[in-house]
Amino acid sequence: MDRARGLSARLKLTLSYVGFLMVAGTLLLAAVGVFLLGYQRAVPLPRPVVIAPPGRALIRAFAPTAAVVLGLLLVFGFLGGWLLAGRMLAPLTRVTDAARKAANASLSHRIRLEGRKDEFRELADAFDTMLARLEAHVAEQRRFAANASHELRTPLSITQTLLEVARDDPDRDTDELVARLALVNARAIELTEALLMLSRAEQRTFSREPVDLSLLAEEATETLLPLAERRGLTIATRGDICPAEGSSALLLQLTTNLVHNAIAHNLPEGKVWVTTSVHPASAVLVVENTGEPLAAELVSTLTEPFQRGTERIHSDQAGFGLGLAIVKSITCAHDGTLTLTPRPTGGLRVAVRLPAAPRPDLD
Secondary structure, X not given: OOOOOOOOHHHHHHXXXXXXXXXXXXXXXXXXXXXXXXXXXXXXXXXXXXXXXXXXXXXXXXXXXXXXXXXXXXXXXXXXXXXXXXXXXXXXXXXXXXXXXXXXOOOOOOOOOOOOOOHHHHHHHHHHHHHHHHHHHHHHHHHHHHHHHHHHHHHHHHHHHHHHHHHHOOOOOHHHHHHXXXXXXXXXXXXXXXXXXXXXXXXOOOOOEEEEHHHHHHHHHHHXXXXXXXXXXXXXXXXXXXXXXXXXXXXXXXXXXXXXXXXXXXXXXOEEEEEEEEOOOEEEEEEEEOOOOXXXXXXXXXXXXXXXXXXXXXXXXXXXXXXXXXXXHHHXXXXXXXXEEEOOOOOEEEEEEEEEOOOOOOO
16 A cells, blocks of 8 residues: 655654653743742842842843753753664564565564563564464465365366277277266366365355254264165264254264264274263264274374375275365364364274354343
8 A cells, every 4th residue: 555654653752752851841940940939039139230120030040041951851852762762663673574574475484572571572472473374374275275286187187088098999888988977077076065165164154053963963974874884884873952053054064074084984894973962161073983093193184185094994985185174174163173082992083162052041
């Protein structure tokens, strides 16, 4: 934004110091003059031969000295005020320099203002925290864009290969070609929908309404029960009414992703537990499954986009590595917390804690 150049903050502070000092000095000299006049009236001195009245003569004698003092105060106040203002505004200059560097896409710079805590230090620390989060967010977005481009390129490359083979082999079975193209296209659509869901959750473009997590857990379980039965898995659900507040569609997607993830990454004839519980200030959804032991280092990366967990069990039901990333985004969009913990006997425990829905006023 173009602005007309005005006085600097340092000059404004200096002028304010000088103005305050001059007013204080003027009041002080005026008080001294009044005191001298009062003192002369109370204690009469031998009357010299003067033309002017004693009071006026005293004022004339005192005025040059007062003017010199005020002049010295003006010079001292300006120099001292300029130095003090510069010293006070030095931290703000460092913050401004850091902001300019950040505007030029240099997000790795930090102010790291030394000294004890005050308003400028709090501002610098807050700015450093903002830069750190912004740098991490930009790096995550770049990594996400690269992974998304790679994932979207895969079905397009497969489609191109199938079409080229069909063009070079006119006698190829078209039904098989159409079936494979349909499968690849369906996977591409699923990936695109997952990306859109992730974007919607991150932008928080949804309205909030009362939601019962226990009902969402039952719906997700019933939907995925045939998949669990085909793999020989059992799903156990328990929990009382668990009121929360948010988007019913997004929270259902969150629950479905967790249950699907617990089914897809499980042992043959394993188990899945879905539990809901309500607390004074939160509603909690927990999904656990059996499986191979997981390293804590691996678990900490599972919510990153396109992170499939290479050490986990894979199946034809494995997705694109966006399931837990979408869960994390939906949880954050609802001001909740997501906790992933490896189970001691193998498998994963995922806990989603959301703010409880406000209780109705009974008055």
